């Protein structure tokens with residue numbers, strides 16, 4: 051007998067061991083997310099995929115699907131909470147979208163549009179962070195890192211290189227690069243690495259690629275993220 | 290303090306001591322820190338190389354724990370306990386005095402490298418503060434005279450071992466004894482009970498006793514042990530959670546000091562019941578002073594065949610206990626973060642399921658219990674469920690050790706039957722003119738006098754043991770601020786709502802306290818707080834807004850009194866009106882905002 055749960059009134063089938071997110075994605079139901087990428091172990095840190103399961107809040111990407119569960123995804127309350135979470139991510143870093151090469155193909159920006167986030171009402175933290183341009187092919191702008199750890203997971207689990215790690219604690223948490231200087235150029239990182247192709251935002255960017263696709267014609271300029279899906283899954287945007 | 294030792298030799302020693310095992314990375318780093326007052330760059334490469342880890346991985350671990358550093362600390366590393374109760378007894382003033390006397394700003398290391406000064410989260414000495422740590426050794430009952438004395442010792446470069454012992458004296462301060470503290474356990478009696486009566490019968494006894502976890506969550510101990518026993522695995526693990534990081538709690542410290550034998554007996558009992566061969570005591574770094582005695586007690590028990598192979602002559606009953614130290618991270622009291630820390634990693638709470646009882650330390654089924662829970666279990670094994678049920682309520686059997694501090698005449702550890710009212714407690718400890726009682730630490734509840742008839746029990750005021758008392762002379766907003774600062778410092782940083790929310794809440798609260806806030810700020814704090822409550826990954830984030838939310842609910846007048854204006858709401862928000870212009874210009878710096886435009 052096949053198992054189902056119901057998400058916003060729609061029946062979604064699932065296999066034993068799948069999460070709410072897995073089953074929803076397979077059924078074409080969009081749950082906003084940032085740190086999730088089906089190619090990697092679920093992480094559960096951004097909390098954007100928060101839904102309610104039988105009335106209880108939980109992150110869809112790490113919650114096992116349960117037979118007969120009532121899942122709420124698109125409610126006004128959840129959307130409002132997601133807007134606040136998105137604002138938290140915006141004020142935590144320094145995101146000047148109009149000046150960012152990823153604009154239009156950035157998942158943070160696209161999810162913010164989708165959830166109806168307007169101007170940030172929260173206090174900007176303006177952290178002092180750096181840009182690492184030491185690598186010949188790829189640059190990291192730490193100002194835009196949202197700590198999804200996708201690059202960490204990709205480098206560890208796929209590339210087998212462990213180029214990235216997380217250091218610090220609390221609001222001081224930050225991405226570090228594995229090399230004595232801490233610079234990407236001194237690490238084993240290569241543009242062909244999986245880790246170079248998974249960043250959902252404009253933190254890890256290919257150099258020498260100024261605005262190949264004009265603004266206004268980019269991935270999320272044309273269609274909402276709920277229909278296009280993750281930027282990491284798009285050949286055109288990940289060279 | 291022994292700089293003549295070479296990094297290579299020290300690391301070779303530590304690697305040997307810790308079995309060249311990458312899972313013991315944290316313990317090795319703590320060892321290096323103790324010798325060199327930091328983890329030098331050369332040590333990073335060497336350890337990474339020997340353990341097949343990366344340098345970045347090590348940096349990540351060091352960066353997580355407050356007591357590990359990549360830059361040298363002073364030879365004397367002084368950290369003043371910054372809990373609100375320490376502050377109330379003058380810790381901040383004493384820190385100022387020390388700073389002046391030694392010529393070092395708090396938060397820095399003196400230029401000559403002799404001394405560092407800073408603040409740290411509650412060191413677990415709430416009944417004998419102001420307290421501090423010097424190179425992780427506890428200093429208690431500080432006074433201006435003692436500060437002078439300490440400054441003198443440091444300027445003379447007196448080795449710590451030669452400092453007057455009274456500076457390090459820690460009293461037990463047991464003020465009330467009941468079931469646990471009034472009764473002894475005959476050595477080996479609890480272990481003998483499982484050997485002679487069998488695991489099933491003991492689980493039945495434990496179930497009948499109604500014992501629930503004393504660490505905060507109140508999970509049924511028999512059930513936890515049974516889940517672990519039923520999980521299929523070649524090896525199982527028992528962990529005692531002695532992280533005791535909840536500000537204002539110190540009862541585990543007293544138990545570790547006075548009752549280590551019964552604790553180890555409880556762990557061995559658990560091992561016998563679930564079939565574990567490995568045990569760990571995770572001891573918070575602040576209790577380093579207990580380490581030697583605890584090691585000796587373990588050795589004594591090995592010698593008495595109460596630990597090791599074939600315990601009490603029972604073939605196949607093999608179990609031993611290792612002590613692992615923490616390194617300054619409150620989150621490592623959360624059981625899955627604790628297991629990560631035991632595995633030498635950053636203390637990030639795991640995704641659950643799987644729960645530790647099925648996949649814990651190195652994937653082995655693991656029971657994690659609080660110190661007090663394990664002692665109670667040992668006593669139940671020896672004395673029976675009925676004996677235990679003679680105290681407490683239906684849902685909360687037995688007694689609870691409370692750590693009582695703050696504005697009262699007799700702070701200390703009190704053992705009460707569950708169901709005791711706050712009124713009784715306040716009377717017994719000599720608290721007068723009480724404005725509020727904080728039950729269960731910053732993550733708990735702030736109880737006003739109108740609710741002092743409430744009782745300590747899982748079904749009413751549930752607590753790991755922290756009771757902090759505030760008289761009417763205290764500014765409760767200071768208390769709320771102190772607690773909010775604590776959570777900013779202790780958030781592990783993994784999930785968005787807690788990592789960012791704690792800081793945003795702290796900033797708004799500061800705006801209120803300094804008299805610059807409007808009622809809009811209160812609305813925003815409410816919104817942030819309820820989001821943190823509902824969307825955080827673990828209990829820390831879920832409760833981190835409690836001081837603010839609880840404060841606004843129970844003491845609204847305190848907040849209202851600090852608002853810039855409660856009646857005037859700007860009809861036209863100039864700053865907000867500029868938003869479109871900011872969007873078009875892509876600017877959002879301070880210059881693109883109008884001061885006082887309202888948020």
Ligand SMILES: Cc1cc2nc3c(=O)[nH]c(=O)nc-3n(C[C@H](O)[C@H](O)[C@H](O)COP(=O)(O)O)c2cc1C
Pocket residue numbers: 501502503504505506507508530531532533534535619620621622623624625657658659660662663827828829
């Ligand atoms: C942020 C946080 C900190 C905690 N700190 C402690 C602690 O210091 N000591 C403790 O015994 N339990 C602590 N706990 C509870 C543990 O996760 C766990 O429930 C407990 O150790 C289980 O033991 P028990 O069943 O004997 O209470 C903490 C939980 C959280 C969420």
Ligand code: SF4
Pocket residue numbers: 194195196197198199200201202225248249250251253254
């Ligand atoms: S650099 Fe990109 S992929 Fe890596 S953690 Fe930051 S946001 Fe995620």
Ligand code: SF4
Pocket residue numbers: 620638779780781782783784785787788825826827828829830831
């Ligand atoms: S709630 Fe806080 S402490 Fe818990 S995982 Fe999230 S950031 Fe870490």
Ligand code: FES
Pocket residue numbers: 082083084085086093094095096097098099100109110111112
């Ligand atoms: S997508 Fe689920 S927590 Fe990030």
